[in-house]
Amino acid sequence: MIKIMALDVDGTITDQNRIICPEAITSIKKGIESGLQISLISGNVIPVMYGLKTFLGINAPVFGENGGIMYYNGSIEKFFDKTKPLEFLEYISSRSLATPYFTNQWRETSAAFSMDPGNEAIVSKEAEKWNLEIVNSKFTWHIMNPGQNKGYAVEILKKMFNANWDEILVVGDSDNDNAMFTLPVKKACPDNATDSLKSISDYVSPESYGYEIGDVMAKFNII
């Protein structure tokens, strides 16, 4: 039986333009009413995740910066540091390889940027030299500390709610969801997910962009 459902945000409960799917809100509400713990794990900043928790009525912790920071019960917990990601961002920006992203003012454990697709290989190689990771959430690029990923956040949820692996269901659509899809949890994705995620999912919904949430919950006997 599923106890915890961890959802990505962009492209998973929103459309391509990041607008939230009204049906996903209704499905989330039903899931919580049926006793499920629902968490959001996103690359976005923690005040935005705090807002989403408030306005969607999310009951479990929410994670920002791909798992680097958590908001729950009125307090924030940081698991990583932003010093090195910011130094790296300064370095690649000074070489005109990247443009810092607007929301960095609210980031506390990582840094975000945009870049020309042609620079991806060189920036990736430089990040490796610095012992950092870069990951794409479709909307922006993120510079992460080693081990800072959505899988880290799912492990925190597992401990916090004393759950078995197979009592956890993750739903995501993009490369920055890969880390939580490699855990021995249950996995589902919308039809708009990457082929890589589809190939390792227990269930690929025929629905997309938030409309899959209710379908996935039905498939796993949650609602």
Added chain:
Amino acid sequence: MIKIMALDVDGTITDQNRIICPEAITSIKKGIESGLQISLISGNVIPVMYGLKTFLGINAPVFGENGGIMYYNGSIEKFFDKTKPLEFLEYISSRSLATPYFTNQWRETSAAFSMDPGNEAIVSKEAEKWNLEIVNSKFTWHIMNPGQNKGYAVEILKKMFNANWDEILVVGDSDNDNAMFTLPVKKACPDNATDSLKSISDYVSPESYGYEIGDVMAKFNII
């Protein structure tokens, strides 16, 4: 003809528990598709308003801190300063009259707090001595600079979009919406609004907590 619609958030597009009304999202989308500029004006902090703008697909500027700060086109503009509100908050907290609110870490032009209802009269009197205003958004109390209110934000929208007063429609439900309801604009409110707002509204919807948005738009021939 209405060109600009300025919406309060809590209690106006959300329910009593602050959960966003799925039907309000659909109505907002229809309004924007029909050519309307839709703005949100809330007591909440600017990163949360940035999140709401993103996830609801809002097209006009969004305002936080009851009009003290604006996000639009990738940049933030501050119209007031938080120094004096924070000094006042420290003063009333030191006298055990108030408890600072969690989101103050993201506030840039005001301060928020909670208090025992019995302290309202004394805190209000102290604020007057300091030449500050306190206002209740139902969810928390806000310490504002003189002239910092939602009416100020509506005047900015008016200039920005070169609109006449009667081309602007405001919708709100609480005391911190009063300032925008005293302008010569069109006014509507949900059934859950205060009696004071209802008494000066051009239209009081029979619907509440976000379900009124579509009804109000129909009443003013927007959709």
